[in-house]
Structures are given as structure tokens and as C-alpha cells.
Amino acid sequence: MALITCKDLTLAYENHIVVENLSFEVNPGDYLCIIGENGSGKTTLMKALLGLKKAKHGTIELGDGLHKNEIGYLPQQTFVQRDFPASVYEVVLSGCLNRSGLRPFYTKAEKQQALENMAKLNITALKDACYRELSGGQQQRVLLARALCAHRNFCF
Amino acid sequence: MNVVMEAIRNIFAYEFLLRAVIVGTLISVCAALLGVSLVLKRFSMMGDGLSHIGFGALAVSVAFGVSSMAVSLPVVIAVAFLMLWLGDKGKMRGDALIGLMSTGALAIGVMVVSISGTNVNLMDFLFGSVFALTQGDVYISLCLAIPVLVLFVLFYHKIFAVTFDGGFARATGIRTGLYTSLIAILTAVTIVIGMRFMGALLISGLVVFPPLTAMQLCKKFRNVVLCAAALSGLSFFLGMVLCVAIPNCPAGAGVICVNLVLFLLFSLLARVRRLVAKD
Structure with missing residues (x-):
């Protein structure tokens, strides 16, 4: 099917x-x-x-x-994000959230996955940088790393 | 300096002052935590709208002689839902909606209070009265404020995701509706308790000031949240010290003034930091 x-x-x-x-x-x-x-x-x-x-x-x-929580998605930028105070790591890690269910915190494996996806996209050096201070291209790579964290089966 | 020390000593000596400080600090922290999400979602004025609705409900409940909490809490929660829901759907501009609802409710409240001729002090309703808190109020406030804090900590990461990018969260299978409703309920509860001592017109300052002050200097979401909570608690305490030290100083207004000073100080620091970074 x-x-x-x-x-x-x-x-x-x-x-x-x-x-x-x-x-x-x-x-x-x-x-x-x-x-x-x-x-x-x-x-x-x-x-x-x-x-x-x-x-x-x-x-x-x-x-x-x-399942819905196996889908990764790279959206267009929204206006809220332009002045959102968040570090690159926080944004990428939030991609892992869709399989945590009611568990309130991230596991070690999820943190590891976030770091790996950041390495894949060559943004490890920006880990603690502020998202809103990045260039448009860098922001896009951060959102792509987040999408990779979210997807296990399907990526838009 | 002596006046300040004596004021602090007085706060810890008199039970009614200590009561006000405990409840006020807790609610200030709750308001600041929720405020971070609301300000970033462009719902800064939601607190203002809700407190006006709360004022209307309070006035009606006093006129009919029923418990004010029993009326205002469900009404304000319902309106909070409606605001976030209509805003998310884009059915109506959030700011316009809040404008309509808050002035409408304020007008109804003033009408009801005046016509029914109930013996209430409008000033207390609008600007709050810290020292009127009874032992019962303290227990109710604690019972409501502690769950707000616990729920915020448990759902912190979800609240971040929903605030940063609701569309992404929803597309990847997070129940954003649930968390938006959670924020609505927690905000409503915080506003209803807070408006008793801050007043309907000033309570929204607790929602807006600390997050904006924290955002001047902090660049990580977690730091913004922690900093906003700490600043809010500190501002409340300093506001109370001010109110005890200076005769006739209104408490709610004092707290907001401390918040304002901290905001200006932080924006100045942020500007200095930018200048230093440039060189």
C-alpha cells in the first residue's frame, strides 16, 4: 500500500x-x-x-x-520567528518532540540525534547562536535540521 | 536605606503583609512564565482583555451576591479559549477582538456596580487592594498557582514548540490544540487571582513587562523564561517594599513602576552591549 x-x-x-x-x-x-x-x-x-x-x-x-508523528516538514518562515529568542540547539531539538508523548523532557538519544543532524548540515558551530540573529540561509538549515529530527518515515 | 530595611522587616513581621507578598510573588512568577509565550505569539494584550472580562464578571457576581471566584473563573476561562481559538483560526484580528471584549466588559461592569448601588469601592476593583487578602484567599491562590507552575514545567518543551512554530508542531503530530488550551486556562486562572491584588487595569503588566525585559538581554528561550520569572518575583517584592516604605503608595502601581524601571534598565544595558560588540 x-x-x-x-x-x-x-x-x-x-x-x-x-x-x-x-x-x-x-x-x-x-x-x-x-x-x-x-x-x-x-x-x-x-x-x-x-x-x-x-x-x-x-x-x-x-x-x-x-503515522503523523513520523513526518518531517520544512516550512516557510513565519513572522513570529523573526524576533524569537531561541538558540539553534533549542529549535533543532524541538523537532524530536513529536514522539515524546506525555514525557516532559528529552532523552539522551534525542539530544544525540539533534547534535548529529546539526553536524550533517554543518551548523554545529552555531549551536548556541541566537536563531533570530542568523542569516536567512542559516535559519533555513536550522529548520531543515529540525525537520530531520522529526522525520522517521516521510519528509516534506 | 534605613527606611527600606525597616520596610523589609515590617513585611516579615506582619502576617497580612507576608500573606500579600507570598501570593503576589507566586502569581507574578506564573504570569511572567505564561507571558513569555503570549508575548511571542502576539497575544500581549490578552491579559488586559481577560482582566477586563474578569472585572465585568466580578461586578455582576457582587451585585447578585454570589461568590466572585465561582462566576469570574469559568467566564474568564471561556473567553480565553475563545480569544486564542478565534485568533489561531484567523477569523478575527486578535487585537480588534480584545479591544471589543475588554471595553464591553468594563462598561457592563461599571453599569452593574453603579446601578445596583452595591457598596463596593470601584478603585479597589480597578487598581487592586493587596491588603484585603484574607487567609482563605491565600489558600485559594496557592491551590491555583502551584498547579500553574507544575504544569508549565511539565509541558515546557511543548509550549516552546507550539509558540515557536505551531504549524510545524501540528504537521508533525503534536496536539497543538491541547497545549494552546492549556495556555489559555492557565492564563485565565492567573489573571483571575492576580486581579484581586493588582486590579483589573494593572494585572496585564505582570504578563507583558517581565518577558519583554528578559528578551532585551537573553537570547535563549530557556534563559528568557528563567530571567522573566526571576525578574517578576523580584519586582513584586521590591514593589511591596516601596509600598510599605512610602506612605499612601499604592501597591499594584508600585509593582508596575518597578517593572518599568527594570525594563528601561535592561534596554539600556542591551544598547550598551550592542555598542561594545560593534567596536
């Missing part, structure tokens, strides 16, 4: 339909690129796949044992 199955998906914002009757499957190992003009609904489709937006019609099913 596919990891993600979309059937007859119709998406809209403010009653303005952007995507109509879209059906596709994503299987393990697939890389899927979504290309389109500005305003053609790329972000809207992503949001629907992530469960951040309701579909007007149609269904999106997660299959093959894919």
Missing part, C-alpha cells in the same frame, strides 16, 4: 478553488516534486497533506504504517 493516497482531492481557499479532482499516490522511496505558478496551490496542497488544511472534497489517506 502507498504511504500517501489522494483521491479526487479538491482544495480551495476563501471559496476559490485552486486544485480540482487531484488523485495520486506516493510510495516508499518516491521523490515527488510539485511545480506550478504562483497561486496555483502548491502550498495549499502541502498544507492539506500535512493536515493543516481541510480538503473541500476527496480524501487523503496515510497508509503503510505511516
Whole structure:
């Protein structure tokens, strides 16, 4: 079974339909690129796949044992983050949060994973740097490291 | 200096002063902790809105002769939910909503108090009266403030994630609705207890000042949280010292003035640090 199955998906914002009757499957190992003009609904489709937006019609099913807390996601920047006082390490580590359930603190393994992902993206030196003082590209790498912490199965 | 020492000695000598300091410091710390999240989520004025709602509820409960806590607590919690929920959905601009609700509730409260002719002092409602706290108030406040502190510590990392990036948290399977509701309830409880001694018009200062002061100098979220909590507790104590040392000094206003001075001091330090870093 596919990891993600979309059937007859119709998406809209403010009653303005952007995507109509879209059906596709994503299987393990697939890389899927979504290309389109500005305003053609790329972000809207992503949001629907992530469960951040309701579909007007149609269904999106997660299959093959894919759970929501195994998904990594690299979002566009939000305005809150631009002046948010947080260290790079705190941001990356928060990616591990989705499997902690009700456990209030991080485990050693999760902290180790955060450090490894930071090393992968070459931002170890920025560990204690303040997120809001980084350049746009550095911030993006921090968010990518966070996405890697969150994902075990699927990454947007 | 002697006046200050004597004021401090008095605080520890008189039971009613000590009571006020204990409850006030606890609530100040709670307000500052929650304030960090609210200020960063652009909900700084939520405390202000909620305290006005609390004032309205308080006025109605006094006019009808029912327990004020029993009316204002559920009403304020309900409104806190509504504010965060409507704000997150983007149905209505948060600031506009708070403006509508707070002035509306304030007007209703003043109307009810005036027309019903109940024998209450509006000044106490609006600006608080630290020394009117009874032993019962202290127990209620402790029973509510301690859970706020414990829950904040237990859910600290989740609160960070939800505050920093709610969309990411939700997309990766964290129940953001749950934690947003938690913040709403804890804030409502803190405001309802706090407005008894800070007053409806001043309590939101405890939510806004300490986080903003801490953010002037701290660059890590954890440090901001710890610093805000410490500053808030300290400000309350110093405000009380001020109020005992200076005759006729109102306590709530004194506390906020100390907060203001600390904020200015910290912004100055931050500016100096930036200048030094440049050279």
C-alpha cells in the first residue's frame, strides 16, 4: 500500500478553488516534486497533506504504517520567528518532540540525534547562536535540521 | 536605606503583609512564565482583555451576591479559549477582538456596580487592594498557582514548540490544540487571582513587562523564561517594599513602576552591549 493516497482531492481557499479532482499516490522511496505558478496551490496542497488544511472534497489517506508523528516538514518562515529568542540547539531539538508523548523532557538519544543532524548540515558551530540573529540561509538549515529530527518515515 | 530595611522587616513581621507578598510573588512568577509565550505569539494584550472580562464578571457576581471566584473563573476561562481559538483560526484580528471584549466588559461592569448601588469601592476593583487578602484567599491562590507552575514545567518543551512554530508542531503530530488550551486556562486562572491584588487595569503588566525585559538581554528561550520569572518575583517584592516604605503608595502601581524601571534598565544595558560588540 502507498504511504500517501489522494483521491479526487479538491482544495480551495476563501471559496476559490485552486486544485480540482487531484488523485495520486506516493510510495516508499518516491521523490515527488510539485511545480506550478504562483497561486496555483502548491502550498495549499502541502498544507492539506500535512493536515493543516481541510480538503473541500476527496480524501487523503496515510497508509503503510505511516503515522503523523513520523513526518518531517520544512516550512516557510513565519513572522513570529523573526524576533524569537531561541538558540539553534533549542529549535533543532524541538523537532524530536513529536514522539515524546506525555514525557516532559528529552532523552539522551534525542539530544544525540539533534547534535548529529546539526553536524550533517554543518551548523554545529552555531549551536548556541541566537536563531533570530542568523542569516536567512542559516535559519533555513536550522529548520531543515529540525525537520530531520522529526522525520522517521516521510519528509516534506 | 534605613527606611527600606525597616520596610523589609515590617513585611516579615506582619502576617497580612507576608500573606500579600507570598501570593503576589507566586502569581507574578506564573504570569511572567505564561507571558513569555503570549508575548511571542502576539497575544500581549490578552491579559488586559481577560482582566477586563474578569472585572465585568466580578461586578455582576457582587451585585447578585454570589461568590466572585465561582462566576469570574469559568467566564474568564471561556473567553480565553475563545480569544486564542478565534485568533489561531484567523477569523478575527486578535487585537480588534480584545479591544471589543475588554471595553464591553468594563462598561457592563461599571453599569452593574453603579446601578445596583452595591457598596463596593470601584478603585479597589480597578487598581487592586493587596491588603484585603484574607487567609482563605491565600489558600485559594496557592491551590491555583502551584498547579500553574507544575504544569508549565511539565509541558515546557511543548509550549516552546507550539509558540515557536505551531504549524510545524501540528504537521508533525503534536496536539497543538491541547497545549494552546492549556495556555489559555492557565492564563485565565492567573489573571483571575492576580486581579484581586493588582486590579483589573494593572494585572496585564505582570504578563507583558517581565518577558519583554528578559528578551532585551537573553537570547535563549530557556534563559528568557528563567530571567522573566526571576525578574517578576523580584519586582513584586521590591514593589511591596516601596509600598510599605512610602506612605499612601499604592501597591499594584508600585509593582508596575518597578517593572518599568527594570525594563528601561535592561534596554539600556542591551544598547550598551550592542555598542561594545560593534567596536
